[in-house]
Amino acid sequence: MIIIFALMMTLCSPSLPLFTVVRRASLTPSQEARNMVDPTATTETILNVTDYIAEARAREERVLAQIREERALAQIREERALAQARELSLNCTALERQNFLLQRELLPAKTSTAAVLCNRFLVESGLLDRDPTLILSAAYDKFKTKLVTPSGKGLTKAGRSLLSDISWKSGMSARHRDVANGLQMLIHQLSSVIHYPKLVRRGFVCGGHPPLGIAVAMAVLTLQAEGHIGHDVVVIDGDYNPVAEMKGGVISSWPATHAR
Numbered sequence: 001m002i003i004i005f006a007l008m009m010t011l012c013s014p015s016l017p018l019f020t021v022v023r024r025a026s027l028t029p030s031q032e033a034r035n036m037v038d039p040t041a042t043t044e045t046i047l048n049v050t051d052y053i054a055e056a057r058a059r060e061e062r063v064l065a066q067i068r069e070e071r072a073l074a075q076i077r078e079e080r081a082l083a084q085a086r087e088l089s090l091n092c093t094a095l096e097r098q099n100f101l102l103q104r105e106l107l108p109a110k111t112s113t114a115a116v117l118c119n120r121f122l123v124e125s126g127l128l129d130r131d132p133t134l135i136l137s138a139a140y141d142k143f144k145t146k147l148v149t150p151s152g153k154g155l156t157k158a159g160r161s162l163l164s165d166i167s168w169k170s171g172m173s174a175r176h177r178d179v180a181n182g183l184q185m186l187i188h189q190l191s192s193v194i195h196y197p198k199l200v201r202r203g204f205v206c207g208g209h210p211p212l213g214i215a216v217a218m219a220v221l222t223l224q225a226e227g228h229i230g231h232d233v234v235v236i237d238g239d240y241n242p243v244a245e246m247k248g249g250v251i252s253s254w255p256a257t258h259a260r
């Protein structure tokens with residue numbers, strides 16, 4: 001009866017083995033030795049093979065333990081390095097913020113006697129005013145959707161009209177795609193270094209070589225139009241020549257209608 005049942009099981013589901021195979025790992029070294037050697041082998045041979053297997057297993061165990069230990073150490077080292085990198089990055093952010101606050105205190109006074117080219121400062125102060133609770137990169141990501149399409153490869157309708165206005169008034173030109181690219185990465189590309197160009201007598205200055213110089217002017221003009229940058233700003237080209245002036249979100253050609 002049992003045999004017939006087993007046969008039926010085999011026929012109905014041929015992929016199921018009738019007997020489960022005993023796994024190698026569950027054998028003791030002496031059981032495994034008996035399986036390996038000739039049935040007529042002497043006890044001494046079996047004992048020798050048993051010893052050999054036991055020793056091989058111990059060696060394998062030692063190597064595995066060493067690998068586990070090294071992995072654990074590597075993980076600890078990696079976590080420590082990551083924590084250090086996080087701390088360093090936080091320290092940098094704190095220093096950058098301090099630097100920015102210092103500039104915000106000093107630059108307005110400085111602009112009464114010198115021209116101050118500070119692309120990053122202008123964008124940063126506008127963004128901080130626009131979204132005081134966000135970190136800079138998050139505030140910029142939110143802001144740039146006004147000018148750059150979600151793919152990051154093109155300009156929005158507002159962005160295109162702003163670009164043509166700035167190009168028309170400043171005489172600087174660049175391809176839409178290059179300006180979009182400049183705007184996409186703007187916050188990472190703008191140096192926090194401040195220059196004091198001699199070609200304009202005084203005041204806040206932004207710009208530089210297109211397309212990046214135009215991208216900066218677009219961001220500053222937009223922030224100015226939204227009321228987040230109170231200063232008037234002169235736009236310069238890549239050769240430090242003044243090419244336009246931005247006032248209250250409106251750009252006019254240089255020389256501006258009023259004398260400086």
Ligand SMILES: *[C@@H]1O[C@H](CO)[C@@H](O)[C@H](O)[C@H]1NC(C)=O
Pocket residue numbers: 042044045048
């Ligand atoms: C068993 O091992 C011993 C020592 O390693 C060796 O002298 C002996 O010849 C071995 N015997 C067999 C049957 O392999």
Ligand SMILES: *[C@@H]1O[C@H](CO)[C@@H](O)[C@H](O)[C@H]1NC(C)=O
Pocket residue numbers: 084087088091
């Ligand atoms: C971060 O700054 C603190 C105190 O200002 C300092 O003790 C620490 O070493 C700095 N960390 C790194 C990774 O530079």
